[in-house]
Amino acid sequence: MAKNYDIALLYDFYGDLLTEKRRAVFEDYYDNDLSLSEIAANEGVSRQGIHDTLKKGEEQLRGLEAKLGLAARFRQISEKAEQIIALSKTIADRGDPAIAAAALQIKQTAEELKSLG
């Protein structure tokens, strides 16, 4: 089973809706980068048990995204923020000082916005 970074992204959004047990396994696997066998040994359960917990959690996360679509919406927001950052750089490089200052403010705001996306 390869680590799936789409799932890691969905976990960032919806992870707090998983049970505590599932969250612990997800965190060991994705954040602490432990192997299935290592998590199984730590928890005193079988490797298959950990595998099943991850699979069930993945299904839950995908189900939440299928219903709410918020991760996809945030991805679109990030892309648009990137476009604004690029455009504001163009203006900052060309404009007079007052315009350059406004363009830099746009760039900064878009960067803050991107960090929310």
Added chain:
Amino acid sequence: MAKNYDIALLYDFYGDLLTEKRRAVFEDYYDNDLSLSEIAANEGVSRQGIHDTLKKGEEQLRGLEAKLGLAARFRQISEKAEQIIALSKTIADRGDPAIAAAALQIKQTAEELKSLG
């Protein structure tokens, strides 16, 4: 019970996680603007029953927002998009044609972004 538009906002985000029964009551109450008594008559249940369904749904929506905080994050995104729109208008009004064109592109992108927030 006054209609609570914070709840209507949370319903927009998380409504698809409510049971079908709760969703039907929320939609009649918030989207179709029916009264508790009207919904109760339509569903053949008591007004108190509809009141309880709404209260339980509200608790569920608030619980989801307390855990995920996505509605608050989207609100911040919208505010930042508004700032970018205002700044880009300033630039568009002052710059040479090439700069004005870039500023209008920024404005348009920020408006699209705002519609996602």
